[in-house]
Amino acid sequence: MIQQLDPTPGWDICIIGGGATGLGTALDAAARGFRTVLFEQHDLAKGTSSRSTKLVHGGVRYLQQGNIKLVMEALKERGLLLKNAPHLVHNQKFVVPNYKWWEKPFYGIGLKIYDKMAGKLGLGPSQFLSKEETLRLAPTLDPEGLKGGVLYHDGQFDDARLAISIAQTAVQQGAVVLNYFPVAGLLKMHNKVCGVWVKDHFTRKEYEIKSRVVINATGVFTDSIMKMDDAKHKNIISPSQGIHLVVDAGFLPGDTAIMIPRTDDGRVLFAVPWHNKIVLGTTDTAVDSVSAEPVPQQQEIEFILKHIGRYLSKDPGLGDVKSMFAGLRPLVKSKTKRTAALSRDHLITIADSGLITITGGKWTTYRKMAEDVIDIAIEKNELAPQPCITKELKLNGYDKMAPPADIISLDTDALTKIIKKAVEEELCMTVEDLLSRRTRQLLLNAHEAIKAAPLVAKLMAEQMNKDETWIKEQINTFNEVAKNYAPIINYKP
Ligand SMILES: Cc1cc2nc3c(=O)[nH]c(=O)nc-3n(C[C@H](O)[C@H](O)[C@H](O)COP(=O)(O)OP(=O)(O)OC[C@H]3O[C@@H](n4cnc5c(N)ncnc54)[C@H](O)[C@@H]3O)c2cc1C
Numbered sequence: 001m002i003q004q005l006d007p008t009p010g011w012d013i014c015i016i017g018g019g020a021t022g023l024g025t026a027l028d029a030a031a032r033g034f035r036t037v038l039f040e041q042h043d044l045a046k047g048t049s050s051r052s053t054k055l056v057h058g059g060v061r062y063l064q065q066g067n068i069k070l071v072m073e074a075l076k077e078r079g080l081l082l083k084n085a086p087h088l089v090h091n092q093k094f095v096v097p098n099y100k101w102w103e104k105p106f107y108g109i110g111l112k113i114y115d116k117m118a119g120k121l122g123l124g125p126s127q128f129l130s131k132e133e134t135l136r137l138a139p140t141l142d143p144e145g146l147k148g149g150v151l152y153h154d155g156q157f158d159d160a161r162l163a164i165s166i167a168q169t170a171v172q173q174g175a176v177v178l179n180y181f182p183v184a185g186l187l188k189m190h191n192k193v194c195g196v197w198v199k200d201h202f203t204r205k206e207y208e209i210k211s212r213v214v215i216n217a218t219g220v221f222t223d224s225i226m227k228m229d230d231a232k233h234k235n236i237i238s239p240s241q242g243i244h245l246v247v248d249a250g251f252l253p254g255d256t257a258i259m260i261p262r263t264d265d266g267r268v269l270f271a272v273p274w275h276n277k278i279v280l281g282t283t284d285t286a287v288d289s290v291s292a293e294p295v296p297q298q299q300e301i302e303f304i305l306k307h308i309g310r311y312l313s314k315d316p317g318l319g320d321v322k323s324m325f326a327g328l329r330p331l332v333k334s335k336t337k338r339t340a341a342l343s344r345d346h347l348i349t350i351a352d353s354g355l356i357t358i359t360g361g362k363w364t365t366y367r368k369m370a371e372d373v374i375d376i377a378i379e380k381n382e383l384a385p386q387p388c389i390t391k392e393l394k395l396n397g398y399d400k401m402a403p404p405a406d407i408i409s410l411d412t413d414a415l416t417k418i419i420k421k422a423v424e425e426e427l428c429m430t431v432e433d434l435l436s437r438r439t440r441q442l443l444l445n446a447h448e449a450i451k452a453a454p455l456v457a458k459l460m461a462e463q464m465n466k467d468e469t470w471i472k473e474q475i476n477t478f479n480e481v482a483k484n485y486a487p488i489i490n491y492k493p
Contacts, residue, residue, distance in 0.1 A: 001171070001176045001177065001178055002178065002200065004176050005037075005176070005207050005209065006207070008035070008037075009210065010035075010195075010210040010211065010212070011035045011036065011037045011195075011209065011210065011211040011212070012029070012034035012035045012036065012211065012212050012213065012383060013025075013026075013029040013034050013035070013036045013037075013211060013212070013213045013215065013374075013377060014036075014037050014038075014039070014195065014196055014209055014211035014213065014214050014215070015029070015036070015037070015038040015039070015215045015217055016038075016039055016183045016196065016214070016215065016216050016217060016218055016225055017038075017039075017040060017047075017216070017217035017218040017219060017221070018038055018039070018040025018043075018044040018045065018046075018163075018167070018177065018179055019040075019044075019045055019047050019048060019049035019163070019217065019218075019219050020045070020048075020049040020159075020162075020163060020166075020363045020366040021217040021219065021346075021358055021359070021361065021366060021369055021370070022038055022040070022215075022217035022218075023038065023044065023045075023163055023166040023167050023170060023177070023366075024166060024366035024367055024369060024370035024390075025038075025215055025217055025358065025369075025370040025373055025374065026038040026167075026170040026175045026177060027166050027169055027170040027173060027175070027370065027390060027393075028367075028370035028371055028373075028374045028388060028390050029175070029370075029374050029377075030170050030173035030174045030175035031170075031173045031388075031389050031390055031393060032374065032386035032387070032388065032389070033174075033386055034374075034383065034386075035174075036170070036174070036175040036176070037175065037176045037177075037178075037209060037211070038170070038175060038176070038177045038178065039178055039181040039182070039183050039196065039198050039209075040177075040178065040179045040180070040181065041180070041181065041182035041183070041201075042179065042180065042292055043179050043180070043427075043429065043430070043432070043433045043437060044160075044163050044164060044167055044177075044179050044427065044437070045159065045160045045163035045164070045437055046292060046437070047219050047220065047221075047292065047327075047328070048219050048220065048327045048328055048329065048330065049159055049160070049163050049219075049363065050159055050160035050163070050327075050436065050437050050443075051159075051242075051244075051325050051326065051327025051328075052159045052327060052363050053242075053244065053270055053272065053279065053281050053282055054156055054157055054158065054159055054272065054274055054279060055092075055154055055155065055156055055157075055270070055272070055364075056077075056078045056081050056082070056089050056154065056155030056156065056157050056363070056364045057074065057078060057154040057155060057364055058071045058072075058074040058075035058078060058114060058117065058118065058154070058364075059071055059074055059362075059364075060110070060111070060114060060152075060154075060259065060261070060268065061261075061267070061268045062074075063110060063113065063114060064110070064261075067345075068117075070345055071114070071117060072117055073365060073368060074362070074364045074365055075114075075117055075118040075119075075121060076121060076368075077364050077365050077366075077367055077368055078118070078121065078123075078154070078155045078364055079118065079120075079121025079122075079123075080121075080367060080391055081155060081157070081364070081367070082123070082155055084392075084393060084394050084395050084398065085157070085162060085165060085394075085395040085398055086398055087165075087395075087397050087398050087399075087400060087401065087402045088157050088158050088161050088162045088165060088395075088397075088402055089155050089156070089157040089162070090155065090156055090157075091123045091124065091153055091155065091156075092153065092154055092155060092156035092257055092272070092273075093137065093151060093152075093153060093255065093256045093257065094151070094152050094153070094154060094256065094257045094258070094259045095129065095134055095137050095138050095141075095149045095150070095151055095256050095257070095258055095259070096111070096149055096150045096152070096258075096259050096260075096261055097134060097138070097141050097146060097149045097258065097260070097311060098134075098146070098147045098148050098149055098150070099145050099146060099147060100147070101147060103147070103261075104128060104147065104148055104149075104150060107150050107261060108126070108128050108150045111126040111150055111152040112126055114126065114152065115152070122153075123153035123154065123155065124153040126150060126151060126152040126153070127150070127151045128148065128150060129148050129149040129150065129151055130148050131143070131146050131147060131148050131149075133148075133149070134146060134148055134149035137149075137151065137254060137256040138252060138254065138256050138258055139253060139254065140251060140252055140253065140312050140313050140314060141258070141311060141312065141313065142310070142311055142312060142313050143313065151256075152259075155364075156257075156272060156274070157363075158275075158402065158405065158440065159363060160436070160437035160438075160440065161402060161403075161405075161437075161438075161440075162363075162395075163437075164426050164427075164437070164438070165395045165396050165397050165398075166366075166395060167427070168395075168396035168397070168425070168426070169393065169395050169396045172396060177427070178427075179427050179429065180200070180201035180202060180429055181198050181199070181200060181201065182198065182199055182201060183196045183197070183198050183225070183228075184197050184198065184199055184206075185197040185228055186214065186225075186228050186229055186353075186355065187208060187209075187210065188353065191352070191353060192353055192354050193214045193229065193351075193353045193354050193355045194210060194211070194212075194214075195208060195209045195210040195211045195214065196209050196211070196214060197209070202429075212381055212383065213354075213356065213377045213381050213383070214354075214355055214356070215356045215357075215358060215373060215377065216355060216356065216357040216358070216359075217357075217358050217359070217373075218359075219328070219330040219359065220237055220239045220290040220328040220329075220330045221290060222236065222237050222330060222357055222359045223235045223236060223237050225355075225357070226351070226355070226357060229351050229353050229355045230351065230352075230353070235333070236332055236333050236347075236349075236359075237290075237330050237331065237332065237333065237359065238286065238331050238332070238333040239286075239287050239289075239290050239328045239329065239330065239331070240284050240285065240286055240287065240328070240329040240331050241283065241284075241285045241286075241287045241294055241297075241300070241326055241327070241328055241329075242281060242282035242283050242284060242285075242326070242327055242328075242329060243281060243282060243283050243296040243297075243300045243301070243304070243324060243325065243326040243327075244279050244280060244281035244282055244304075244324065244325055244326075245279075245280045245281065245301065245304050245305070245316075245321045245323075245324045245487075246274075246277050246278065246279055246280070246321065246322050246323040246324065246325075246443060246444060246445075247277065247278050247280065247316045247320050247321060247322060248277060248278070248320065248322065249273065249276050249277055249278055251271075251278050251312060251314065251316050251320070252271050252273065252278045252312070254273075255273055256273075257270060257271060257272040257273060258270070258271040258272075258311065260307065260308075260311055263303075263307050264307070265284070267283075267284055269281070269282075269304070269307050269308065270282070271308060271311075271312075275405040275406055275440060275444055276406065276444075277322065277444050277445075280304050280308050280316075281304060282304075283300040283303055283304065284329075285297065285300055287328065290328055291328075293481060293484060294326040294327065294328055295326060295484045296324050296325070296326045296484075300326075301318065301321075301324065301487065305317065305318065318487055321487045322444065322445040322446065322447070322448075323442065323443050323444060323445055323446040323449075323485045323486070323487075324446075324485055324487050325442075325443050325485055330359050330360060331360065332345075332347045332359060332360045345360060345361065346358060346359065346360040346361030346365065346369045346372070347359055347360045348372060348373055348376055350376070350380060354380070354381070356373060356376065356377055356380075358372075358373040367390050367391070370390065371388045371390065374388065375388070403418055403421070403438075403439070404418070404439065405439055405440035405441070405444065406439070406440070406441060406444050406445070407435075407439045407441050407452060408441070408445070408448050408452065412455070412459075415455070415456070415459060416459050418438075418439065419434060419456065419459045419460055419463055420463055422434055422438040423460065423463045423464055424463075426438055428460075430474060430477070430478075431453055431456050431457050431460060431474040431475065431477070431478045432474075432477065432478050432481055432482075434456055434460065435449045435452065435453065435456060435478065435482075436449075436481075442481075442482055442485055443485070446482055446483075446485035446486035446487075447486055449482055449485075450478075450479060450482050450483075450486065453474075453475050453478045453479065453482075454471075454475055457470075457471045457474045457475050457478075458471060460474070461474075
């Protein structure tokens with residue numbers, strides 16, 4: 001794909017950012033027949049898009065806030081994702097445990113409305129449960145004072161793997177998708193944006209990329225690209241950090257997730273089975289600066305352990321946490337200070353220079369966001385109108401088994417096969433790419449990931465023709481990142 005950069009005189013659509021939003025946009029654009037190129041500064045989905053709660057959902061909590069339009073749109077997208085990416089998205093049962101008399105009718109009616117809103121794309125009806133039925137589904141819920149529960153359905157997925165699948169589908173549709181290609185500046189002619197200036201992170205070679213449309217899809221980094229366009233730009237993103245803790249499946253055996261509808265700060269908290277572990281989360285902490293590797297704060301860890309401990313018969317402690325990860329929500333600023341109340345809706349803006357920015361939204365609605373932004377790009381730039389086809393487009397790998405997320409139990413032969421495929425077909429460039437996003441080892445068990453790094457580096461070096469220096473550098477860089485996922489190294493109980 002790099003070889004296509006030099007001879008292509010001009011592109012129709014150039015996208016900055018390889019998270020859910022940018023990749024979805026590249027797929028939509030390429031599928032409509034536009035010459036499309038995407039640049040990601042790190043790895044695909046290295047940002048927020050690999051750090052979500054892994055739910056494809058309408059958003060029960062947005063229903064609580066009365067945001068009907070957002071919930072309807074997300075429920076429709078949930079149904080489309082289950083249809084088009086069944087290898088990575090599945091129907092997940094959730095129980096809302098009720099400890100107060102009013103909770104069952106209150107949440108039960110709310111969830112019946114949620115079912116109705118999903119219409120034909122519903123994943124199964126919600127049900128009122130007795131105390132015994134609730135404990136059968138979630139046996140480790142604290143039985144004391146438990147009155148019963150409400151069962152409902154939502155979607156669950158593997159976020160980074162879905163990002164790779166969307167990227168592969170975009171490439172099949174003719175797009176060029178490059179990771180480790182930071183955009184360092186915008187090209188302008190007569191004050192209009194006409195392309196980008198990019199650098200190959202590994203070779204340091206620079207490229208001038210001419211494009212009729214440039215789309216900024218950089219999540220929490222949105223403002224940095226808008227400043228390249230206009231030095232006086234005032235920030236529009238208010239980043240909010242959310243963390244997750246990963247514990248062994250024994251804390252919530254079975255295949256049912258728990259949704260706790262109200263924490264002390266008025267949020268919902270999830271405990272969700274994922275790749276034979278349980279993901280607990282999340283938090284909502286306003287932060288001042290953005291980073292590619294945000295780090296969980298001690299009070300966020302304590303908040304999750306304290307709240308989940310109230311509902312489980314065996315409380316997880318810090319020593320039980322196998323991994324933890326933090327992500328940054330690209331929330332669009334509004335006048336309110338409380339980030340939990342800021343809009344999850346997406347925002348599309350067009351600067352005087354013609355630079356299009358798309359931000360906000362959520363993973364679940366990435367396809368709709370992409371459709372909207374390409375519709376606008378066509379309208380504003382006199383591109384030949386082509387209809388969006390992604391509602392019906394199956395994503396790459398939909399008919400195959402997804403690769404294993406946890407690699408610890410694999411023998412060297414099986415691991416070599418996974419690495420070969422990742423390097424040859426999935427743009428995997430570093431040990432961290434492999435352990436964090438091509439497989440999910442780092443998010444499932446950070447210590448095991450650190451132990452696996454030397455073998456992974458050696459096998460990758462064989463595939464990629466790299467030397468001992470590369471192997472050493474890769475292991476060191478990976479360990480530096482991984483230590484922030486391993487709680488015991490960083491925080492004392
Ligand atoms: C804690 C948490 C939990 C969440 N849970 C869910 C959930 O369960 N379900 C759901 O639907 N949504 C969820 N979301 C929301 C969802 O994850 C985000 O809305 C989505 O991932 C945002 O994707 P994005 O592409 O806009 O941003 P990102 O994924 O951050 O992608 C932006 C990319 O732009 C790149 N970039 C930046 N600058 C440059 C540059 N100069 N050149 C090239 N590339 C650049 C970055 O490296 C980054 O990879 C959650 C979010 C958080 C934070």
